[in-house]
Amino acid sequence: MVALGFLVLASVGSLALFTQHFHRTRDGVGLATEGIRLPGQLEVALLGHYRRSVEPPAESPAAQAALIAASEDRLMALLDVINHTSLSLEERDLINEVRRQVYAYLVAQRDARSTPSWETLTRARQALDTAQSSISFLVYFNVKEARDTEAQAVRWSHSAIVGCITLSSLLLLGLGGMLLWMRGAVLRPLIGVSQAMRSFGGGNKGTRAPEQGPAELREMARTFNEMASTLVQRQDEQLTFLAGVAHDLRNPLSALRLSTAFVNPERSEVPPERLQRTLTLVQRQVAALDRMVGDLLDATRIEAGRLELHLEECDARELARSVVELFEASLQGHELRLSLPDTAVNLRCDGTRLEQVLNNLVSNALKYSPTGTCVDVTVSCQQGEALLTVTDRGIGLSVDVQRRLFSPFMRATNARNCAPGAGLGLSVARRIVEAHGGRIEVESQPGQGATFRVRLPLSRPEAPNVSWPSGSVVH
Known part of the structure; x- marks a missing residue:
């Protein structure tokens, strides 16, 4: 009975200890959550302040100034609230850094409003980016703290479960042994899957279920993990x-x-040339x-798998000539040269779609080439394939960019600075070429231009046709 009493007292004391720790963990998670939510609000308020400062005002100057002042007050209030959510000296240092960067941004933005110029606007934008980076790092730090707290709570939870099961097994040897077996073989994997599902449904997209236990539970956890990764x-x-x-x-x-x-009608008469x-x-x-x-x-x-191809016999030379003639009418400071072989290059293809591919390649070559440079369009046959080549003397591409160039929305930084675009043209071109059984390649070095090669299967090895002048060039 004395031993049983000690076991009961140990159980009560352990329960009190774990309860107190879980209360502290709950409070820590709450503060960490605030440390994630409030910087998010600060970042939104910062972007709102920047947009209001740079966009043309819809209100009077006085009202615009009042709105900007209110936005600044909102930023200061959020910084004060965030300062009270720190749990450690390191987090307090990060908050102070965020405050410093926000102050620097406000000073740069005031300079930009008082003396607007390219330099002051650029400094304001750079200060905004720096402040956003500091806020993002603060959010990352709080997310890490929350995850560490959660991991610690899980460890304590496991310790509590182990302790309770141990005490119960000492009190009820037979029942305790059976429960211990069920916990190790079935209960823990099932609880892990359930917690993972609940956590994933609550917004923690990185949660994955432990693949443990019997084969059925492992298969269930594996299916859930695959579904979560896909989502x-x-x-x-x-x-x-x-x-x-x-x-x-x-x-x-x-x-x-x-x-x-x-061209607003309320404005004075506009010069015709303008x-x-x-x-x-x-x-x-x-x-x-x-x-x-x-x-x-x-x-x-x-x-969606709905790309339709209307296949017919086409001469690749005529497709290339049509594309070059289209761009010749609007050339501005560039030279466009077309080189064609003597014999026909026959393809079984959708001519409209292949013209779309060539249009995209030639358009990119012209957009990203300096004025006064030349773009070459060449049609030839090589190893039983039709080879359509577009070569420019433009900005060029790094090796890393070349590996990801044909992905949707992929655009190099220097390309974004040269011309706008959705970043889909090359991705669509690659899929069209692959639908014809061909492939598209790129060869380039930064600052030395780029060469795009489209390789397509010939409809037949040889086909007599009307000859073009050898090496013909169009300027």
Whole structure:
């Protein structure tokens, strides 16, 4: 009885100890959650302040200044609240760094509003990026703290379960042994799967179920983990898709908005030459929007497996000549050269789709090549394949970019600085070429231009046809 009493007292004391620890863990998780939520609100408020500061005001200057001041007060209030959520000296240092970066951004933004120039606006944008990076690191730190706290709670939970089972097994030897076996073989894996499902449903997308226990439970956990990974991947792809579309459609829309504002009827008479330049700009931006939307539609059809090809006999030389003639009419400071073989290069293909591929390659070559340089379009036969080559003397591509170049929304940093685009053209081109049984390759070095090669199977080894002049070149 004395031993039983000691066991009961030990059980009660352990329960009290674990309860107290779990209360502390709950409070720590609560503060960590606030440490994630509040920096998120601070980042949103910071972006709102920047947008209000740089966008043309819809209100009077006084009202605009009042709104900006209110936004700054909101930032200061959030910084004060965040300061009370720190759990450690390291987190307090991170919060102080965030405060310093936000202050630096506000100072840079005030300079940009008082003396607007390219330099002050650039400094304000850089200060915003630095402040956002500090906030993101603070969020990462709090997420790590929350996960560490959660892991510690799980360890304590496991210790509590082990302790309770041990005490119960001492009190009830037979029943305790059976419960211990059930816990190790069935209960723990089932609890792990259940907790993983609950955590994943609560928003923790990194949760995975432990693949333990009998074969049925391991298969259940494996199925859940595969489903969770697929869902997370699809969510990331959707976010990437939306972010890419929003970013790349914004530039032409902004240009159109500025152009329409310029030709406002309430303004004084616009010079004809200026109006002509504006109309040209509008036409160019509308064409860019049409190209982006077309790429999006093609990408959607491809992903849905609905890309239709209308196959017919075509001469690759005529396809290349048609594309070059299309761009010749609008060349501005570039030279476009076309080289064709003497004999026909016959393909069994969808001519419209292959022209789309060549249009994309030639358009990119012209966009990313300096004025006064030459772009070569060559058609030839090589090892039983038709070879369509587009070579430019433009900005070039690094090896890392070349590996990811044909992925949707993939654009190199230097390419984004040169011209807008949705980043879908090369991805669509690759899928069209692959649908014809061919492949597309790229060879490039930074600063030394790029060469794109489209390889397609010939419809037959040889076919007599009308000869073209050898080595013909079009300027």
